[in-house]
Amino acid sequence: MVERRKSKDLRSSRWFAAEDLRGFGHRSRAMQMGYDTDDFLGKPVVAIINTWSDINPCHAHFRNRVEHVKRGVLQGGGFPLELPAMSLSENFVKPTTMLYRNLLAMEVEELLRCHPVDGVVLMGGCDKTTPATVMGAVSMNLPMIFLPAGPMMRGHVNGKIVGSGSDVWKYWAEKEAGNISEGDWRDIEAGIARSHGTCMTMGTASTMTLITEALGLSLPGASSIPAGDSAHPRMSAACGRRIVEMIWNDVTPSTILTRRSFENALVVHNAIAGSTNAIIHLIAMAGRAGVSLTMDDFDISARTTPVIANLRPSGAWLMEDFHIAGGTRALLNVLSPFLHLDEKTISGRTLGENLVGAKVFDNDVIRPLDKPISSIVGTAVLFGNLAPNGCVMKPAAAEARLLRHTGPALVFDNYDDMAKAINDPDLDVTPDHVLILRNAGPVGGPGMPEWGMLPIPRKLLHKGVRDMLRISDARMSGTSYGACILHVSPEAHVGGPLSAVRNGDLISVDVEARSLNLLVPDVVIAERMSSSSSPPPSSSRGFAGMFTRHVTQAHLGCDFDFLEGVEILPEPEIH
Known part of the structure; x- marks a missing residue:
């Protein structure tokens, strides 16, 4: 039994309880805002990191939800402080929100470090806001709960x-x-978009919120509640009440996150045929927790985990149907044989205890283990002379004929060249060609934009072709589908083997064998790589410049090299 902390042990007491000139200043300035010392003195101070903005439709309801969180904090005997953070609207940010995931993670970490707060409720959901806020909070290691935005209506x-x-x-x-x-x-x-909330397909947003719940960082069942459901504001208030109790009991991410909890997340990712983007994010999140997670770990889990969530793009249904069918708790309950049920969660109970009474109400939406939606794995990690550090594919979302294929390469050095050529009626392309886009990775993009689902050439669309083999060092939307091989590492821009491909070279892919190879002699590949030159970076100033200098490659999670691992920084001096 953990001994309950005393008021004097609260981190915020260093600001508010000190009987010196600085303590006077902190209290008087809080009173300047209309608060009384009874509001904050001796109580857990809860930061609410709110990623709402006027240009983020996925988080449009956060303006109201934050009030529900505050209500819960007050009910629990705490003092809530809303701290706005970068919103990262997936729909509007150019060139890609991935460029700014690490910036939001840094912002969250520093907001928590420099303010008088004892714990945090993270409000996110729109793709990168989930991994970013979690990464920052895990690095700071204060008590935390993640509040998912929830999917929109069908x-x-x-x-x-x-x-x-x-x-x-x-x-x-x-x-x-x-x-x-x-x-x-x-x-x-x-x-197609009828309410606030994140994509209602099993894209990156829902993939990451389900994974975060599997890690034990959200309240049980929170990740499947639709944004417009009345259960969502109730869950928001419950987050506020629970975080206060977590602060008193000092329940931090380091007491929750273990190698086994990340193995649980891997199982869930594969059972839902989750977004390929989750591989990058989960590796980065694990790195912040001091847990080593590799591309091989994803593939090993995928080989033994059946795809049982019948959700688009790999299946038929949508997130609202998933919630009605029993939601995340029901899915986890079905997956129990694959999970470490004794792992701790922020609820104060183990994962297994959180699942007691969970039921599936529609066996087509959430399938039994012996009736998966496909015999094909949800995620495959391929290696070969084109991707010595690995690349990823979602086989369940591709046409089966392309899972073992050899064809000539049609190479595009950048997105603009591809966009200009792809609809040219004279483009020399057949359904057997392998479309390749390079210089679109973490450094080359910059930020690894979602360009990996290369469009099918218009001349082939007219002939009925709807899928082709496509390879890139970019990412693709979690809502995308098709025979797209992504995250080729190392990327072409830093001299990876993708830079050695020439038009007409034969490319061989065998998903069952987990191989991706350029059928050119090794000596020729080496010669081409040594003679290739990368285009100059798009920017050397500001954050983009820092990003290209310090971002790691896709197989390492695209975190900054100076943020990897666990380092406990000293608390700020209070002057």
Whole structure:
């Protein structure tokens, strides 16, 4: 039994309880804002990191949800302080929010370090805000709870249920093929995103929030609650109440996160055929917790974990259906044989205890272990002379014929060249070609944009082709699908083997054998690599310059080299 902390042990007491001139200053300035010493003195001070902004539709409801969190903190006997942080709107930030994930992680860590707070509720969900806020809070190691934004409502177009991202790509292919009118396209545009909240497909947002709950960092069942459900504000208030209790009992991330809790996250990632982006994020999150996680770990878990969440883009349903079918607790309960159920969670109970009474109400949405949605693995990690440090693919979302394929390369050195050429009716391309985009990785992008789902050439769309083998050192949206091989490491921009590919070279892919190879003699590859030159960085100033100088490669999580591992920094001096 952990001994309950005393008021004098609270970190915030260093600011507010000291009987000196600085203590006077801190208390008087709090009173300047209309607070009384009874509001904050001797009580846990809870930071609420709110990633709301006017340009983030996924977090539009956070402006209200923060009030529910505050209510819960006050009910629990704490003092809430909202600290706004960078919003990272996936829909609007250019060139990619991935460029700024580490910036938000640094902001969260420093917000917590420099302010008089004892614990934190992290409000995130839109793709990079989940790993970023968790990374920063784990590095600071104060008591923390992650509050997921929740998925939006199902989309509806002409009586059909549609999902963000996944169905957009499919309808766009039909539009490019001439099968959809402009009027139909406008109807889709108006009906596919009907409420606040994150993508309702199993994209990066829901993948990361489910993983975070599997790690034990969210309240049980929180990650599947739709943003517009009345259970969401109730869950938000519960986060506020629980964080106060966690502060008194000193429940920090270091007491929750272990190698075994990350193994639980791997199981969940593969069972949901989760976003390939999660590989980068989870490796980075593990690194902040001092846990070594590799690409091989993902593949080993994938080989033994059945894909049982029947959710788009790999399956049929959407997140609202998943929640109604039993949600995250039901999924975890089905996966119990693969999980370490004795791992601690922020609820104060073990993972297994959190699952007592969880039931599946729709066996098609959440399948039994013996009836997976596919016999194909959710994630595959490939190695070979094109990717000595690995690359990733989502086989369950690809056409089966492309899982073992050899074809000639069609190479694009950058996104603009690809975009100009791909719809040229004279483009020399066949369905057997392997489309390659390079110089789009962590440094080359910069920030590794979601360009990896290269569009099918228009001339092939007209012939009925809907999938091709595509390879890049970029990422792709978690809502995307197709035979896309991503995160090739090391990237071309830093001299990786992808820089050695020439048009017409044969590329061989064998997903079962986990191999990706350029069928060119090694001596030729080495000669080409030594003679290739990278384009200059897009920027050498500001954050982008710092990013390109310090970001690690995809197989290491794309964290900054100076933030890897665990380092307990001294508390700030109070002057």
